[in-house]
Amino acid sequence: MTTNETPRGSIEISPSVIATLASHAALQTYGVVGMASPNLASDIAASLTRDPNRGIAVRLDGAHIVIDVYVIITHGTRIASVANSLINSVRYAVEQATGLSVGQVNVRVQGLRVSKTE
Amino acid sequence: MTAKAHNAAPPPSGPTACDGQAFKRLVQAGRDWLDRHHALVNQLNVFPVPDGDTGTNMLMTMRNAVKEVEANPSDHIGQVAAQIAHGAMMGSRGNSGTILSQLWQGFAHALRDHKSLTPELLARGLREASDTAYRGVIKPVEGTILTVAREAAEAAQESARDTHDLVEILRRVVLRAKDALARTPEMLPILQKAGVVDSGGSGLVYILEGMLLYLQGEQIEVEEIIAAEARDLATTLAPEDELGYGYDVQFILKGDGLDVNTVRAAIDQMGWSTLVVGSQDAIKVHVHVHDPGIPLSYAVSLGALSDIVVENMQEQFQDYVRERGTAEPPAKAQPAGAQAEIPPIELDSDDIGVVTVASGEGLARVFRQLGAAGLVMGGQTNNPSTQEILDAIQHVPTEKIILLPNNKNIILAAEQAARLATDQTVVVIPTRSMPQGISALLPYDPKGDLETVAEAMLQAKDNVVTGEITTATRSVELNGVQVASGQIIGLVDGTLAVAGDNLSSVLRSTLEQMCSHTCELITLYFGNGIREAEARQVTDSLSALYPDQEFEVVYGGQAHYHYILSAE
Structure with a gap:
């Protein structure tokens, strides 16, 4: 739970909210074709999911929010470029919506997807 | 960046086909036209992250694509296109650069077994380019470069049915792409809100338009680009x-x-x-x-x-x-308000550089003496913009930057600038006053470890109590202090503490509340409305009251604040 004290009351933001924001931003990032569960590589197939927090781990490191994003990237893109865009988008989306500062966004590329025609 | 390609002869093949070499020059023209407009494209960038680098990213991607194929003598369009696609992928930067590289891959895939480009093939290539690009994301967002690419492909397919003139087809492609671009704000609300069209889409339009201009026999001048990049x-x-x-x-x-x-x-x-x-x-x-x-x-x-x-x-x-047309060497690190006689601090690229906000030329001088490499002028009533801070950061030739906003209203802009400075690691120390900034600079070590130095500076900023003496611009009651407009007021660490009609008595009471005789050094930075003799006289009378403290008088040059006091 991330708490922000203001003179007129406190604002608490649950990690799952942050995860949802991060997930949304991740899925809009070009080159990301799926979220992956951190542990189960076999889960890759079911990458389109209704669980909004899938593939996202949010934790607090002191005062900083650290977001781990587990993704599947489309084959044929430069992974480093996609990952960099992903970091920027997730950070921006979370900071914009919550006003909190994001310490780190770590991208874990769990898989590549080769599209059918190639 | 070279315009040489345009001195070459127009495409040797007729307007109904285009071979590998001609296509190469076409792509070069696309790159150059984008080059000429990339700064404009940067300005449009609001989605998905408004970091203003779409044009640059696309240009880098295109440059790498062209570079890859430059030495290829092949007439085989399939081979040339494949190499361009490879170069684009290897050089791709950012979201839009990645999409662009995917467009190239799709295009090259459609052309792979063909020797020359026919109208049908152009249409199929654009179609496959768009399809490939759409496959690269789960939730394709309309109103972006994807939309522009898709509509361009549709236009090509429609045109290829009733004409075999490549120039005419490309002309219609560009028209439709421009039309799609103009409609992007209707599809993506954030664009409408910002009053812009999509930046990635506009980059793609420039590339296509550059190709068309070349086919129409126009030469793209690159002179303007040089001027545009002159600042860098x-x-x-x-x-x-x-x-x-x-x-x-x-x-x-x-x-x-x-x-x-x-x-x-x-x-x-x-x-x-x-x-x-x-x-x-x-x-x-x-x-x-x-x-x-x-x-x-x-x-x-x-x-x-x-x-x-x-x-x-x-x-x-x-x-x-x-x-x-100027004989003056460009100033390094934009030392706004800096005095020539203080040599700029010498930094290696892996040192830590300091960028700081100063509210007066005297204060700027103090900061420079303490080793600040970049200065932004601004203060209470004229907060510098994020862009100004960003410029100062980018003018400092080090990868690691410590940023001192020195005003609570500037901290936010500083943090924003820090985020935008993607090529450098920027740490913002949230200093709320000029004395805090000066105090924070004392343990600064350009050769140190960024985290350690930042931590030391963060600690050091609180070693000082700040007093500010100014004139109230409106009547107010705050913290139990009654103030009438036009009165002299004293603030201690940003909080209203003293009000009165007499400058020296307000000064005395403020100082009283600041350090209560426990500090060692008291510095008075006098503003641009105070004469030095006056400041010295005031200081002398104060030092009589504080026999154990040392006093310093420094010209601050700040506006609005008669004195800024620092007690440490």
């Missing part, structure tokens, strides 16, 4: 040494069992702006030196050299100056 050039061309600009030396060293770290350390000793990267077999070296012979002789003792480039930077600078 000004910093890179700033003299880095009193001996002048020296030489830019680049080469690739090939050998067995090379140790990159040893080579880097050795090269680093020889000059500045060192960049040494590579593996055991090959190392790429870039360094600025006064004698290009030194690094070359050193390297040749380790292995074989290739791709040697030696450029005279003095000449480059003089050419630059001639073109710009």
Whole structure:
């Protein structure tokens, strides 16, 4: 739970909210074709999911929010470029919506997807 | 960036087909037209992250694509396109650059077995480009470069049915792409809110339009681009040494069992702006030196050299100056308000540089003396913009930056600028006053570890109590202090503490509340409305009341604040 004290009351933001924001931003990032569960590589197939927090781990490191994003990237893109865009988008989306500062966004590329025609 | 390609003859093949070499020049024209407009594209960038680099990212991607294929003599369009796609992918940067590289891959895939480009093939290529790009994301967002690419493909398919003229088809493609671009704000609300069209889409339009212009026989001038980039050039061309600009030396060293770290350390000793990267077999070296012979002789003792480039930077600078019609060398690190007699701090690229906000020229001088490499002028009533802060950050030639906003209203803009400075690691120390900034600078060590130095500076900022003396602009009651408009007020660490009609009595009471005789050093920074003699007189009378404290009087030059006090 991330708490922000203001003179007129406190604002608490649950990690799952942050995860949802991060997930949304991740899925809009070009080159990301799926979220992956951190542990189960076999889960890759079911990458389109209704669980909004899938593939996202949010934790607090002191005062900083650290977001781990587990993704599947489309084959044929430069992974480093996609990952960099992903970091920027997730950070921006979370900071914009919550006003909190994001310490780190770590991208874990769990898989590549080769599209059918190639 | 070269315009040479445009001096070449127009495409040799007729307007109904285009071979590999002609296509190469077409793509070059697309790149150059984007080059000319990339700054505009940058300005449009609001989605998905408004970091203003879409145009640059797309241009880098295109440059790499063209570079990859430059030496390819093949007439086979499939081979040329495949190589362009490969170059685009390897050089892709950012979201839009990645999409662009995917477009190229789809296009190249459609052309792979063909020798020359026919109208049908152009249509199919654009179709497949768009399809491939759409497949690269789960939730394709309409109103972006994807939309522009898709509509361009549709236009090509429609046109290919009733004409075989490549120029005519491309003309319609560009028209439709522009039309789609103009409609992007209707599809993506954030664009409408910002009052812009999609930046990636506009980049794609420029590339297509550049190709069309070339086919129509127009030559793309690149002069304007040079002017547009002149500002960036000004910093890179700033003299880095009193001996002048020296030489830019680049080469690739090939050998067995090379140790990159040893080579880097050795090269680093020889000059500045060192960049040494590579593996055991090959190392790429870039360094600025006064004698290009030194690094070359050193390297040749380790292995074989290739791709040697030696450029005279003095000449480059003089050419630059001639073109710009000015004899003055560009200022380094934009020392706004800095005094010439303080030499700028010398920093290596892996040092820590400090950028700070100063509210007066005297304060700027103090900051510079303490080692600040970049200064932004601004304060209470004229907060600098994020862009101004960002410019100052980017003018400092170090990768690690510590940023001191020195005003609570500037902290936010500073943090924003820090985020936008993607090429540098920027740490913002949230200093809320000029004295806090000065105090924070005391433990600054350019050679230290960024985290350690930042931590020390963060601690140091609280070693000081700040007092500010100004005139109230409206009547107010705050913290139990009644103030009438026009009265002199004293603030302690940003909180209203004292109000009165007499400057020296307010000064005395403020000081009383600041340190209560426990501090050691009291500094008065007098503003631009106060004469030095007056400030000294005031200080003398104060020092009589504080026999155990040391006093310093410094010209601050700040507006609105008669005095800024610091007690430490």
